[in-house]
Amino acid sequence: MAQGHVTGRVLMERAGRGVCDAVFEAWPDLTEQAGRACILCGPGNNGGDGYVVARLLCDRGWGVTVFALGDPRKLPPDARANHTQWAEMGQVRPIEEAQFDAETMPDLVVDALFGIGLTRALTAPLDRLAEQLAQVTAQGSGRVVAVDVPSGICADSGRALGAAVRADLTVTFHCFKPGHVLDGPERAHSSATVVKDIGLPKAPMTSIPGPAVALATAPAAEDLRKAGPAHKYTHGHAVVLSGPAGRTGAARLAARGALRIGAGLVTVAARADALPEVAAHQTAVMQRVVDDAADLKAFFGADTRANAFCAGPAMGGGAGARDMLAELLALKRPTVLDADALTLLSEDQSLRDALHGSCVLTPHQGEFARLFPDLAARYAAPPVSGPACSKLDVTLDAAVQTGSAILFKGAVTVIADPQGRAVVSPADDRTAWLATAGSGDVLAGFILGLMARGHAPFQAACHAVYLHCACARRFGPGLVAEDLPETLPEVFRALGV
Numbered sequence: 001m002a003q004g005h006v007t008g009r010v011l012m013e014r015a016g017r018g019v020c021d022a023v024f025e026a027w028p029d030l031t032e033q034a035g036r037a038c039i040l041c042g043p044g045n046n047g048g049d050g051y052v053v054a055r056l057l058c059d060r061g062w063g064v065t066v067f068a069l070g071d072p073r074k075l076p077p078d079a080r081a082n083h084t085q086w087a088e089m090g091q092v093r094p095i096e097e098a099q100f101d102a103e104t105m106p107d108l109v110v111d112a113l114f115g116i117g118l119t120r121a122l123t124a125p126l127d128r129l130a131e132q133l134a135q136v137t138a139q140g141s142g143r144v145v146a147v148d149v150p151s152g153i154c155a156d157s158g159r160a161l162g163a164a165v166r167a168d169l170t171v172t173f174h175c176f177k178p179g180h181v182l183d184g185p186e187r188a189h190s191s192a193t194v195v196k197d198i199g200l201p202k203a204p205m206t207s208i209p210g211p212a213v214a215l216a217t218a219p220a221a222e223d224l225r226k227a228g229p230a231h232k233y234t235h236g237h238a239v240v241l242s243g244p245a246g247r248t249g250a251a252r253l254a255a256r257g258a259l260r261i262g263a264g265l266v267t268v269a270a271r272a273d274a275l276p277e278v279a280a281h282q283t284a285v286m287q288r289v290v291d292d293a294a295d296l297k298a299f300f301g302a303d304t305r306a307n308a309f310c311a312g313p314a315m316g317g318g319a320g321a322r323d324m325l326a327e328l329l330a331l332k333r334p335t336v337l338d339a340d341a342l343t344l345l346s347e348d349q350s351l352r353d354a355l356h357g358s359c360v361l362t363p364h365q366g367e368f369a370r371l372f373p374d375l376a377a378r379y380a381a382p383p384v385s386g387p388a389c390s391k392l393d394v395t396l397d398a399a400v401q402t403g404s405a406i407l408f409k410g411a412v413t414v415i416a417d418p419q420g421r422a423v424v425s426p427a428d429d430r431t432a433w434l435a436t437a438g439s440g441d442v443l444a445g446f447i448l449g450l451m452a453r454g455h456a457p458f459q460a461a462c463h464a465v466y467l468h469c470a471c472a473r474r475f476g477p478g479l480v481a482e483d484l485p486e487t488l489p490e491v492f493r494a495l496g497v
């Protein structure tokens, strides 16, 4: 477990200390007087971290009981050394003797059964213990801290391989693992996760213990800035295809998003009967009558200044919409495909064959399942062994299948491209306010606007998701879709744009 000049034993000591520090930071009341702790130690290095925690709590005067799984003589060397050190201070009882109920529940239970090494579902008596713990803590007794990952949860995917410990706090080391930020079809297993530094170098990524994940990061201010002698066409002309009369709101939201994010010009292309409705609602956004595929080709085919398109938000289906989409894909320009465009794609193989490397597809879970039924089935199947199929895996596979960037929406959003790059945008209580009608349309507009400004599709999608979440975090509770583009100027200022 050694990393460069640092020995595994030192890393394990720091990990155990990190867990203790995080516990007392999260629950300052536990510092007031020495309490009682129960440590569950597994057969690997996660168990080793547990023996360090046992020793450190005992040093603080806590009453500590350790239950161990398996034969301690078979522990890996660093964990065995910490077991030996603890055995001079206190007892180690077999895990079969562990029992939790409301009367005997200690102040703190430390789950050091399995970390990143979990490969299969918890079996007896661990599944029973996980269940007991969940029942007792649900009644308000005691607290559970998980070392690195709640046992039973796969660190690569965040999915439960059967029964799993429900932790009030998870303490991981160095950086988040994919399982800490991805969501699965199952419930969440830890209320909070904190990362403790154990002194590993920040780069390269290969120095990270366990699986790695790239989180969405803020775009550089200079990538968003407008400066110098540029004119509006320098910043691109974004075009949104609208739905029919009575269904133009989604396209208008996307258009507003594209304009606010800095596209030089934005046009909503609508059928003649829908144009008055579009015109009545907006001023800076332009309109053009586009009744069918022939109009689309006539207006935008030769005009290469129209350099990014968005199709799908409330666009509708049927032959007319299908032909329009076919014409649009034939232009081979940067294109965001959302909502109804995704449904059309799932129904028509020839449209799918026309997808190209400048497309960004933005499905939510339902649209993803229609487009990629095999991947969706693999993701929905209850996992039994690790690493389990994750949202990251299926998004990457979808990108390879289509040859386009895929942005798989949800509480957690994953963006992947056919070259194998992937970024995760994690969820929090503020981004949960994005679950409101039309927020996906604004996101499509953000991607559109950035592509019009010359950002490559995958980059545009990553930046758009980051800015979308940043707007939600900044605006806070009460957010509706219209607020997102209007909050962008504040977000830009905060980023130094």
Ligand SMILES: NC(=O)C1=CN([C@@H]2O[C@H](COP(=O)(O)OP(=O)(O)OC[C@H]3O[C@@H](n4cnc5c(N)ncnc54)[C@H](O)[C@@H]3O)[C@@H](O)[C@H]2O)[C@@H](O)CC1
Pocket: 001, 003, 011, 012, 015, 042, 043, 044, 045, 046, 047, 049, 076, 113, 114, 115, 116, 117, 118, 119, 120, 121, 122, 123, 147, 148, 149, 173, 198, 209, 210
């Ligand atoms: N890699 C590093 O640099 C560091 C690792 N540390 C700790 O080490 C942990 C990883 O240690 P290990 O790789 O030993 O893995 P674990 O301790 O997570 O577990 C591995 C052991 O569990 C067994 N196992 C897996 N699933 C099982 C199941 N369902 N039932 C019964 N046995 C099962 C495996 O056969 C193996 O013996 C991390 O999660 C972290 O807690 C920390 O000490 C900090 C530094």
Ligand SMILES: Nc1ncnc2c1ncn2[C@@H]1O[C@H](COP(=O)(O)OP(=O)(O)O)[C@@H](O)[C@H]1O
Pocket: 339, 364, 409, 410, 411, 412, 413, 427, 431, 432, 433, 434, 435, 436, 437, 438, 439, 440, 441, 442, 443
């Ligand atoms: N808990 C959540 N459930 C669903 N969407 C969420 C959630 N949290 C954030 N979001 C985000 O909100 C947006 C919803 O988009 P979408 O499903 O297309 O809705 P709409 O079509 O109404 O705009 C996506 O960007 C998604 O990632």
Ligand SMILES: [K+]
Pocket: 046, 111, 112, 113, 114, 115, 146, 147, 148, 149, 150, 151
């Ligand atoms: K654990």
